[in-house]
Amino acid sequence: MNAVDPEIERGRALLEGARQVAVVSHERPDGDAAGSMLGLVLALRRRGQRAVPVLAGGLPSRYGFLPGAADVTSTVPTDADLLVAVDCAELSRTGIPAELLRRPAGINVDHHPTNTRFAHVNLVDPSAAATAQMLYMLSPALGLPVDREIATNYLAGLVSDTIGFRTPNVTPGVLRLAAELEGLAESLPRVYELLLNRRSFAAARYWGAGLSRLERRGPVVWARLTLEDRLASGYGGSDDADLINLLGTIEGAQLALIFFDLAAGASVAGEMDEVVERVVQAALDALQERGPAIA
Numbered sequence: 001m002n003a004v005d006p007e008i009e010r011g012r013a014l015l016e017g018a019r020q021v022a023v024v025s026h027e028r029p030d031g032d033a034a035g036s037m038l039g040l041v042l043a044l045r046r047r048g049q050r051a052v053p054v055l056a057g058g059l060p061s062r063y064g065f066l067p068g069a070a071d072v073t074s075t076v077p078t079d080a081d082l083l084v085a086v087d088c089a090e091l092s093r094t095g096i097p098a099e100l101l102r103r104p105a106g107i108n109v110d111h112h113p114t115n116t117r118f119a120h121v122n123l124v125d126p127s128a129a130a131t132a133q134m135l136y137m138l139s140p141a142l143g144l145p146v147d148r149e150i151a152t153n154y155l156a157g158l159v160s161d162t163i164g165f166r167t168p169n170v171t172p173g174v175l176r177l178a179a180e181l182e183g184l185a186e187s188l189p190r191v192y193e194l195l196l197n198r199r200s201f202a203a204a205r206y207w208g209a210g211l212s213r214l215e216r217r218g219p220v221v222w223a224r225l226t227l228e229d230r231l232a233s234g235y236g237g238s239d240d241a242d243l244i245n246l247l248g249t250i251e252g253a254q255l256a257l258i259f260f261d262l263a264a265g266a267s268v269a270g271e272m273d274e275v276v277e278r279v280v281q282a283a284l285d286a287l288q289e290r291g292p293a294i295a
Contacts, residue, residue: 031160
């Protein structure tokens with residue numbers, strides 16, 4: 001993408017012409033969803049526009065340190081005249097019923113290769129390591145400012161989606177961008193620590209419940225988390241408390257899965273045992289078709 005891309009120009013025109021912008025992201029948000037949403041909202045507000053961050057289930061408490069976190073609401077304002085979705089491959093991933101979204105998506109900013117290009121303007125770049133990376137790089141072309149608080153949100157999104165710069169899509173360019181953001185934002189060690197290393201006692205207990213059901217079949221590992229686990233542990237979120245990142249470190253595992261009573265990454269109907277069997281077998285089949293992993 002570059003500044004003369006007509007899609008970017010259309011996105012800029014939509015943003016500049018909006019009176020009230022609702023920025024939404026996917027339910028059970030990760031750090032990229034939260035950081036991208038909050039960074040964009042603050043950027044719009046800095047240039048005098050009304051903007052509100054919207055998440056169906058609210059913002060998990062572990063992201064409470066991010067600038068603008070206290071302003072997150074679960075309802076799209078009735079007077080919003082532009083809906084922007086960030087980090088959503090499909091608009092249904094917001095978890096907000098279509099009638100409560102009040103209008104079709106005007107702009108869709110995302111880095112997932114499965115994105116369905118559901119908006120009037122689609123700024124989608126599967127080569128990006130995070131949606132937050134895209135928003136930062138697009139800021140000049142969209143006429144959006146970047147200050148310390150905005151940069152902190154974008155840095156958080158980048159750190160989160162790369163799991164601390166450990167994913168295969170971390171290129172020298174991504175590291176240079178992180179260094180640039182570090183120069184603008186709060187300290188990288190603090191953001192890293194709060195996002196990836198700190199967790200509540202309740203979250204640790206929740207992990208324990210999932211790890212007690214850890215299973216493996218060849219290159220696929222998985223764990224299950226139930227509603228009863230969440231209630232017993234006292235964990236207040238509706239996600240996996242980032243247990244998936246721990247499963248991803250298991251030696252020899254090519255794919256890690258977490259199963260919920262209500263799935264976070266994809267929704268599959270059926271009884272838990274049946275769903276687990278179907279999904280694990282599908283994962284094994286897909287890995288076999290892809291061939292051996294490259295070491």
